[in-house]
Amino acid sequence: MKSILSPVKRRLVRTFSNGSEGVPQWQLDLAEGGDPGYHLPGSAVWAVHGSMSPIVAGIRTLLMQSLHPGALAGVHEHSNFREDPLGRLANTIRWIFTVTYGSTEAAGNASRRVRQLHEAVHGTYSDNSGAERGYSANDPELASWIHLTFTDAFLTAHKLWGGSIPGGPDAYVKEWAQAGSLMGVEDPPLCEEDMHRQLDRWYESGELRGDARVAETVEFIRNPPLNRLLRPGYRVLFAGAVYSLEPRYRQMLGLAVPRLGPVALPVRSATKLVLGVVRLALGRRGPSELAARERLRRLGLPAADER
Known part of the structure; x- marks a missing residue:
């Protein structure tokens, strides 16, 4: 089975690491550091981020984030996502895994690095009333939308395709609030109910919209420039991301769950099934988690080997 899946593994690794054949140095560096970090084996964050469901969650997050015209303007006007989508993906994965598995120093440095890159991301956009509004990637309000859509997507995808969550959904939302704080979010939700309440406020505010630019972005997310070996599986995962969305957001995005006639x-x-194949190809534990466990063993924490 391993030999059959080895071409898939190579393509997946290259996709997630922006073309690198081996393990990127930043993942190996997660073995360094003088403290356990914000999250440990057995935490809700390790359970969710260590499963395969984040692959679907990442697609869902991009779809949801595109509904905020300020966030979308920042992507279109200040990133090269069309020319280098895998580079953007790799940078996002680096931040997520560093905060998840790294020491507190590594997590803080990674978050400061992202926020420094965000300093140049600002401009204006027309809101739904036609008024010009300013946006900044480091604005706490916009950062809140990004954090909410991420947390909601990762939690929802794990409920559908992951295993159990230690402490339940509330534990994941509360633990990942630390990541929101690192990125300048002023009031990250601390439980699932609060997360949904904040999302409802965004929806009811009238600030979100689906327009031609959103439709263009959705089409790019639907058909990214992936290796042909990965495209069939990606189509299924994209459909899964659409399936996981609330109907109100699917409608705004112009999407629908695939049907064959009325069925x-x-x-x-x-x-x-596709996530199961990916798990077989990549293995149960990724390099970031293994590096974190190495750091924890060095620090004398038995939990590193118990779970």
Whole structure:
């Protein structure tokens, strides 16, 4: 089985690491540091981020974030996502895994690095009333939207395709609030109910919208420039991300769960199958988690080997 899946593994590794054949140095560096970090084995964050469901969650996050015209303006006007989408993906993965598995110093440095890059991301956009409004990637309000859509996507995807969560959904939301704080979010939700309440406020505010630029972005997310070996599986995962969205957001994005006439296709089970293949190809534990466990063993924490 390993030999059959080895071409898939190579392509997946290259995709997630922006073309690198081996393990990027930043992942190996997660073995360094003088403290356990913000999250440990057995935490809700390790359970969610160590599963395969984040692959679907990442797609869902991009779809949701595109509904805020300020966030979307920042992406279109200040990033090269079309020319180098895998580079942007790799940078996002680096931040997520460093905050998840790194020491507190590494997590802080990674977050400061992202915020420094965000300093240049500012401009104006027309809101839904036609008024010109300013946006900044480091604005706490916009950072809140980014954090909420991330947390909601990762939690929802894990509920659908992951395993159990130690402490339940509330534990994940509370633990990942630390990441929001590192990125300048002033009031990150501390439980699932609060997260949904904040998302509802955004929806009811009238600030979100689906327009031609959103449709263009959705089409790019639907058909990114992936290696042809990965495209069939990605189509299923994209359908899974659409399936996981609330109907109100699907409508704004102009998306629908795939159907064959009146019959809904088995998207949930198909997504589970593809994620299972990815798990077989990549292995149970990724390099970032293994490096973190190495650091924890060095620090004398038995939990590193118990879970």
